[in-house]
Amino acid sequence: MLKISHVSRRFGDKTAVSDVNLEIPQGQMVGIIGRSGAGKSTLLRMINRLADVSSGHIEYNGVKTSELRGKNLRSWQRDCAMIFQQFNLVPRLDVLTNVMLGRLNGRNPVLNLLQVFSPAEQLEALKALERLDIAATAMQWAQTLSGGQQQRVAIARALMQGPKVILADEPIASLDPRNAQIVMDSLRDINAEGITVITNLHTLDTARAYCERIVGMAAGKVVFDGTPDELTTDVARTIYGADGLKEAFSEAMTSTSIAPLAIKTSSATAAP
Numbered sequence: 001m002l003k004i005s006h007v008s009r010r011f012g013d014k015t016a017v018s019d020v021n022l023e024i025p026q027g028q029m030v031g032i033i034g035r036s037g038a039g040k041s042t043l044l045r046m047i048n049r050l051a052d053v054s055s056g057h058i059e060y061n062g063v064k065t066s067e068l069r070g071k072n073l074r075s076w077q078r079d080c081a082m083i084f085q086q087f088n089l090v091p092r093l094d095v096l097t098n099v100m101l102g103r104l105n106g107r108n109p110v111l112n113l114l115q116v117f118s119p120a121e122q123l124e125a126l127k128a129l130e131r132l133d134i135a136a137t138a139m140q141w142a143q144t145l146s147g148g149q150q151q152r153v154a155i156a157r158a159l160m161q162g163p164k165v166i167l168a169d170e171p172i173a174s175l176d177p178r179n180a181q182i183v184m185d186s187l188r189d190i191n192a193e194g195i196t197v198i199t200n201l202h203t204l205d206t207a208r209a210y211c212e213r214i215v216g217m218a219a220g221k222v223v224f225d226g227t228p229d230e231l232t233t234d235v236a237r238t239i240y241g242a243d244g245l246k247e248a249f250s251e252a253m254t255s256t257s258i259a260p261l262a263i264k265t266s267s268a269t270a271a272p
């Protein structure tokens with residue numbers, strides 16, 4: 001269980017995340033949606049400690065992760081892998097080495113510098129690549145891969161950490177619909193094995209198609225927390241605002257539209 005209690009994050013005068021409370025049971029697939037600047041990335045970054053909370057706390061299975069230091073913090077960051085919109089691979093390293101770098105946190109720093117990986121680690125990395133159906137690219141430089149392939153390499157790298165939680169910050173925002181679907185399918189398969197997946201998503205339809213639970217954020221606050229069925233047009237209006245709603249729906253139809261489900265409307269003034 002991941003528990004977020006009264007968490008806020010301020011940057012100077014700006015409150016990016018404001019008094020967020022969430023309880024996420026192990027194995028849930030959660031989509032976080034909201035307009036640009038709503039606080040989605042900051043929330044994810046606080047979960048794996050790329051950013052610190054200003055107040056409140058985050059705990060995982062009873063351990064206050066927001067207060068961990070040193071070795072215990074590194075251990076949490078191994079348990080809680082993160083993938084990003086821009087993949088963050090090392091472009092001029094081969095794919096296999098990029099995946100093995102997922103192991104860095106738990107290794108001897110001297111071996112890290114030398115990039116020496118054991119045969120067992122190499123085999124494990126290859127298996128992770130096979131799982132994501134890109135083992136054939138193992139010896140290529142990462143920069144020669146398509147965006148969709150690079151994101152799958154990033155997921156394989158995350159899996160090398162043996163994580164209990166995967167955080168994905170807009171993982172498909174740079175991808176075409178076909179690759180977006182492959183990446184979301186991969187995250188769903190990983191989630192089916194019991195790993196909690198929490199992903200920020202730009203488009204409503206993707207969240208509705210893939211996530212059992214959707215959290216809507218606006219101006220740093222959680223304004224919706226429910227199932228895809230509960231995400232009506234009225235609720236979407238609360239999350240995106242009247243002007244943002246049109247953008248959210250039209251974007252959903254034109255960009256990363258993946259097996260969209262019909263939005264349940266609760267008023268006569270439904271979005272197109």
Ligand SMILES: Nc1ncnc2c1ncn2[C@@H]1O[C@H](COP(=O)(O)OP(=O)(O)OP(=O)(O)O)[C@@H](O)[C@H]1O
Nearest residue numbers: 011014015016034035036037038039040041042043
């Ligand atoms: N390091 C920082 N310093 C100052 N302000 C920040 C910093 N990080 C985020 N912010 C501000 O906090 C607010 C929330 O940003 P955040 O990136 O979390 O939103 P988001 O919902 O993820 O948006 P996007 O989808 O555009 O990434 C924004 O107003 C942003 O400008």
